[in-house]
Amino acid sequence: MHGLINRAIERFTRDTYGPETWPEVARRAELGTDEFESMMTYPEGTTVRVLDALCATLGKPRADILEDIGTYLVSHPALETLRRLLRFGGVDFEEFLQSLDDLPERARLAVPDLGLPELDLHEHGAGAFSIACRGQVRGFGHVVVGLLRAMADDYGALVLIEHKGARGPDEIVEIRLLEAGFSDGRAFDLGGAVL
Amino acid sequence: MTTAPNLDGSAVTALLDLLCPMHARLGPTGHILHAGPTLCKLRPGHRLEGMRFLEVMELRRPRGDGSMSALMAAAGRKLHLRLRDRPHTQLKGVLAPLPDGAGAVIDLSLGISVVEAVRDYALTSADFAATDLTIEMLYLVEAKSAAMEASRKLNLRLEGAKIAAEEQAFTDTLTGLKNRRALDCVLYRQLAGGRDFALLALDLDLFKGVNDRLGHAAGDHVLQEVARRMVEETRGDDMVARVGGDEFILILDGLADRTRLARIAARLITRLEEPIDFEGQTCVVSASIGAVLSGDCPAAPAAELKEAADRALYRAKNGGRGRHALHCRE
Numbered sequence: 001m002h003g004l005i006n007r008a009i010e011r012f013t014r015d016t017y018g019p020e021t022w023p024e025v026a027r028r029a030e031l032g033t034d035e036f037e038s039m040m041t042y043p044e045g046t047t048v049r050v051l052d053a054l055c056a057t058l059g060k061p062r063a064d065i066l067e068d069i070g071t072y073l074v075s076h077p078a079l080e081t082l083r084r085l086l087r088f089g090g091v092d093f094e095e096f097l098q099s100l101d102d103l104p105e106r107a108r109l110a111v112p113d114l115g116l117p118e119l120d121l122h123e124h125g126a127g128a129f130s131i132a133c134r135g136q137v138r139g140f141g142h143v144v145v146g147l148l149r150a151m152a153d154d155y156g157a158l159v160l161i162e163h164k165g166a167r168g169p170d171e172i173v174e175i176r177l178l179e180a181g182f183s184d185g186r187a188f189d190l191g192g193a194v195l
Numbered sequence: 196m197t198t199a200p201n202l203d204g205s206a207v208t209a210l211l212d213l214l215c216p217m218h219a220r221l222g223p224t225g226h227i228l229h230a231g232p233t234l235c236k237l238r239p240g241h242r243l244e245g246m247r248f249l250e251v252m253e254l255r256r257p258r259g260d261g262s263m264s265a266l267m268a269a270a271g272r273k274l275h276l277r278l279r280d281r282p283h284t285q286l287k288g289v290l291a292p293l294p295d296g297a298g299a300v301i302d303l304s305l306g307i308s309v310v311e312a313v314r315d316y317a318l319t320s321a322d323f324a325a326t327d328l329t330i331e332m333l334y335l336v337e338a339k340s341a342a343m344e345a346s347r348k349l350n351l352r353l354e355g356a357k358i359a360a361e362e363q364a365f366t367d368t369l370t371g372l373k374n375r376r377a378l379d380c381v382l383y384r385q386l387a388g389g390r391d392f393a394l395l396a397l398d399l400d401l402f403k404g405v406n407d408r409l410g411h412a413a414g415d416h417v418l419q420e421v422a423r424r425m426v427e428e429t430r431g432d433d434m435v436a437r438v439g440g441d442e443f444i445l446i447l448d449g450l451a452d453r454t455r456l457a458r459i460a461a462r463l464i465t466r467l468e469e470p471i472d473f474e475g476q477t478c479v480v481s482a483s484i485g486a487v488l489s490g491d492c493p494a495a496p497a498a499e500l501k502e503a504a505d506r507a508l509y510r511a512k513n514g515g516r517g518r519h520a521l522h523c524r525e
Contacts, residue, residue, distance in 0.1 A: 004345075037352075038345040081341045088334040091320045110338030190330075191314030193337045 001047040001136065002114045006036040009050055011079075012072045021057060028053035041113065047137055063142045063163070070146025074154060085110075086151060087188040092180055093157035097121055097129055097148075119144070120170075127177035132170040141171025148175060156185025214324055217303040221248050223296055225263030233322040234303060237284065237312075248301070252276045252286070267292060267299060276303065284312050305329065310336055367437040369415060370422035378436040378444055382497040385489070391451040392489050395460065396504035397425075399441035399467070400481040400516035413473045417480060420471045428463055444501070451490050453521060460484045460519035468517065483511045484519035491524040 013022045026034055029049040036042070055062050074083050089099030089106075099106075104116040117135030124130065133141045145163050152159040158179040164172040208229055211218050216233035230243040243251065249261055256275035259265030267290070274288040287306040292299045305312045309329055312318065323329045361368070365377035373381070385392050399421065406414035418441065425435045425443065432448040445463075450456055464482050471478045485508025487500055495503070503522040511520035 037349055039342075039349045081337065085334060085338055085341070088330060088337075106334065106338075109335055110342045189317070190319055190333060191310070191317065193333075193340070 001042055001044065002111070003036050003038045003040040003042060004111065004114055006042055006047055006050060007038045008073060009047070009054065009069060010036050012069045012076075013054060015076055015078060016068070016072065017058065025050065025053045025057050028056060044136075051137070051139075062139055066139050066142035067146035067149075067163075070143040070148075071150045072146075073143075074147055074150035081193075083154065084188070084193060086147075087154065093152055093155040093159070094177060094180060096151060096155065097131075097175065097177075100131065117144075129175040129177070130164075131173045131175070132167070133173060134170050138166075139171075141166075141173050144171075144173050148173070154186050154188075156181060156183040158182035211300065215302045216322060216324060217305075219243070219248060219301050219303070220298065221263075221301060222298045223263075225249060225266065225298075227251070228298070233318065236316050236318065236322060237278065238280070239316070251279060253279050255285075266290065270299070274301075282311070282315050284308055284315065309333065370419055370437050372422050372426070372443070373434055373436040375436065375438045378434070378438060378446070379497065381434050381436075381446055382500070385446060385448070386497060390489075391449060393445075393447040393450040393456050393459075393486055394489070394500050394504050395445040395447065395463075395484050395486045396501070396508045397443040397445060397463070397482050397484045398508060398512070399443075400483055402441040402480050405478045405480060409473060409476055409478065413476065413478060416473045417471050417478050421467050421480065421482075424466050424469075425463065428459075428466055444504070451488060453488065456486055456488060457519065457521065460486055460521075464517055464519060481517040483508060483516060485509065485511050485522070486519060487522035491522060 010022060013025055023034060029046075029052070031046070031050070051062060051065070054065055058065065073079055074086065085106075086096070089103070090096035098121060100119045100121050103119055107114050107116045115136065117133050117140045120132040120134075122130045122132070131144060133144050135141075141163055145161050148159070148161050152161070157177060160174075160176040160178065162174045164174050166172070208220070211220070212231050216231040217237075218231045219227050219234055220229040222228050225247050227243050227246055227248050235243060238251065249263070249266060253276065254261070254266060254269075254274060255277055257269050257272065259269070270290050270292050272289070274290065276286045276288050278284045278286070285306060285308045286303045288301050288303040290299050290301040304327075309332060313329075313333060320330055363376075365373055365380070367374045382394075399417075402414065402417065405417050418437075422435065422437065422443075425445065429435060429445060429447065434446040434448075436444050436446075438444050447456070447459065450459075464484065467480065467482045471480070485504045485506065487503040487507060489495075489500065492500055492503055507520040507522040511518045514520070
């Protein structure tokens with residue numbers, strides 16, 4: 001699994017639960033190191049071990065933690081770069097949803113060996129969508145739920161999002177877009193990047 | 196067979212505004228008859244319609260005389276243009292003449308200046324045609340910058356780790372000899388073990404001349420060669436350390452005899468004076484040695500032994516190069 005993904009879990013833990021929790025998780029997961037490198041690849045199984053250790057340390061179900069990670073990725077100020085990259089997907093939430101099919105491809109443009117879960121959007125009309133999510137780690141659908149909730153907020157859209165469990169190899173996420181312009185959302189200025 | 200419907204002027208304008216929001220339609224005299232919505236954003240507070248196109252933009256390539264006919268002559272070619280007013284944004288363009296001398300349509304793009312232009316003119320996704328790759332390009336610029344930043348941080352950390360590892364290492368990377376840190380450890384062990392030994396401080400003579408005359412590559416080669424010879428001239432239990440540019444310290448284990456020590460020092464110097472070949476050039480160096488026997492400084496700490504050897508070395512050098520001197524018991 002790519003270091004960026006492991007590093008994201010690490011940063012989420014550090015930023016959300018303070019500096020003491022992460023070393024405990026790293027010990028439990030028998031990482032042998034205190035810090036993931038973003039730009040390195042780690043053996044398969046590392047991510048699952050870290051997630052299991054995180055669940056055990058926090059005493060929370062894995063689904064909840066994964067959803068929190070998804071929200072963290074978009075809404076934490078330390079990851080503003082990532083929020084901006086996601087906002088390039090579309091000018092409103094619906095266009096953003098329609099860009100999700102391209103997400104793994106977009107990510108590959110920047111980081112060629114970053115294997116993101118494949119996302120397949122289905123439109124059911126009247127603001128109803130579903131996403132079939134196929135990742136290397138079971139439960140990535142919950143990350144998608146958290147991420148979409150935070151992105152909807154970012155765009156100022158009012159949505160209902162629900163994880164509908166697994167169907168074969170896919171996890172299904174249902175989205176109901178109730179109101180695209182519910183609030184102002186957060187600003188996205190095309191030329192606003194700090195390069 | 197169907198024929199294309201005749202489009203009237205306003206329909207064509209609406210169509211061009213959608214497909215090419217940075218286009219301008221020019222009349223036969225080179226005046227702007229219509230400017231696309233995004234092009235208008237590049238000159239805020241001005242009305243482009245009615246202005247001469249070449250008064251707004253400077254044609255940089257192909258160079259013309261500023262006339263409409265020169266511009267028309269470049270039809271179909273890639274045009275390099277620049278806004279005459281600040282911030283002098285660079286643009287690319289292509290011109291298509293209209294039939295019957297009715298002027299031309301010129302389509303523009305931000306080209307490589309897009310990152311600054313988007314910031315300067317506060318452009319949004321809506322300012323670009325849906326097929327325009329500008330947004331993807333901006334995405335890539337940001338994504339690549341983020342990836343580069345992560346790589347840069349990794350490199351910095353690796354560099355830090357490398358420096359730390361080198362600091363902890365016992366080997367001089369150029370010559371493969373032991374370094375000062377290793378020397379201190381060995382000296383400490385020798386003193387703690389109470390065995391007799393000799394400590395030799397050895398400086399190369401004429402080395403600076405080799406460096407100055409033949410360059411650092413030759414200097415490095417000489418250092419490697421003298422290191423090899425010193426190792427050959429000593430035994431496995433002895434230690435040779437490089438402690439400065441051309442400064443070495445040797446620890447000769449089990450040595451307590453002044454005559455033997457003097458013989459070894461003389462032999463070392465003779466050996467180091469043998470010419471060294473470097474890419475067809477001959478390098479000649481020599482060496483000065485100051486030596487001390489541990490038995491002559493009973494219970495002296497390591498620093499004191501080194502100082503005694505340094506003083507002897509100073510005396511040796513005062514007598515001329517290629518000499519050795521022994522520390523005398525006080």
